Amino acid sequence: MISEEIRYCLALNEIKDIGPVLLKRLFSRFGLAKQIFNATIDELAYVEGIGIEKAKRIKNFDKWNVIEKLIKLCENRDIAIYSFSDEKYPKLLREIYDPPVVLFCRGELISENDAALSIVGSRRLSEYGRRITERLAYDLACLGITIVSGLARGIDSVAHNSTLSAGGRTIAILGSGVSCIYPPENKMLAEKIIKNGAIISEFYPDEGPRKENFPRRNRIISGLSFGTLVTEATINSGALITASFALEQGREVFAVPGNITSKNSEGTNYLIQKGAKLVTKVEDILEEIEQFIPLLKKITTELSNETTKTDRLDNDEKIVFNILNEPLYLDEIILKTGMNTAKVLEILLSLEIDGLINKIEGKYVRRI
DSSP, X not given: OOOHHHHHHHHHHHSTTOOHHHHHHHHHHHSSHHHHHHXXXXXXXXXXXXXXXXXXXXXXXXXXXXXXXXXXXXXXXXXXXXXXXXXXXXXXXXXXXXXXXXXXXXXXOOGGGGSEEEEEEOSSOOHHHHHHHHHHXXXXXXXXXXXXXXXXXXXXXXXXXHHHHTTOOEEEEOSSOTTSOSSGGGHHHHHHHHHTEEEEESSOTTOOOOTTHHHHHHHHHHHTSSEEEEEEOOTTOHHHHHHXXXXXXXXXXXXXXXXXXXXXXXXXXXXXXXXXEEOSSHHHHHHHHGXXXXXXXXXXXXXXXXXXXXXXXXXXXHHHHHHTTSOBOHHHHHHHHOOOHHHHHHHHHHHHHTTSEEEETTEEEEOO
């Protein structure tokens, strides 16, 4: 049953030229959406940025038929609506400068979602980006951290899928309505997320993807989270917009370093230059956010145990790892495995980032 307060919030969302920043000021002054409508024109106009004209628009609002139609549509499609004054509205999101006054949701928001970290990155990911994202998202999810991302192609999709593989919760923030999944090939992924988390949007359910919506939704991705992790990104990637929002919101920013000759690592390396926390393993993130998340499970011996990490290696990685019981040069590894140079270098970097091997005097060896 849709509450009266949600009706009033939806109405506020319809009023021209009153965006999230002004709406937050109105809520700070009056408390509830109903009380905003019950205020006098002079009381409304006194709020910074409102003025007489906007106050009149609030008082003269008459599109209640539009609101009722929208509510009926959401009820028929099992779409929940969370208002800014709702107890279930995400706490961290409420704190940002410009929170959406309403959220449309398929799935469920629960208190555990307050312990969240966003993972974002390039749509055109490399194999390196895929592997690093898989491992970090999986390990974080195993610790009970909700993973937030944007359901986009590439890094976002990998982050969602890896979280689900770990049996964790994940939230997808859309640049379209929740009934208009974009990209279309992620419809099946969206359905899985709905069963193990939520898909959320501030846009009306049937609104299609628009170019201008995606930067706008990025503030919600970062706003829902204690921190934002960029695992791979070009210098022009939208992931850097999300990182920028995180900084503005006073949240942590993390980045995975990459090959300095790769365009896919230009964005993450740039973030590290500008002060983002360099991440090579999940512990690098936990030491920054653990104090803020009382629900976070302590790092177990199992997570840091070498045996557990090696269990997740693929066949080629296991072959390389298993021959490094003695120090070997790169050429020796290539000769023993029969793999090409590029493949071996990729595996060695991945194993080193995972803390499974060391490079000493040009030779690679298992960590003792």
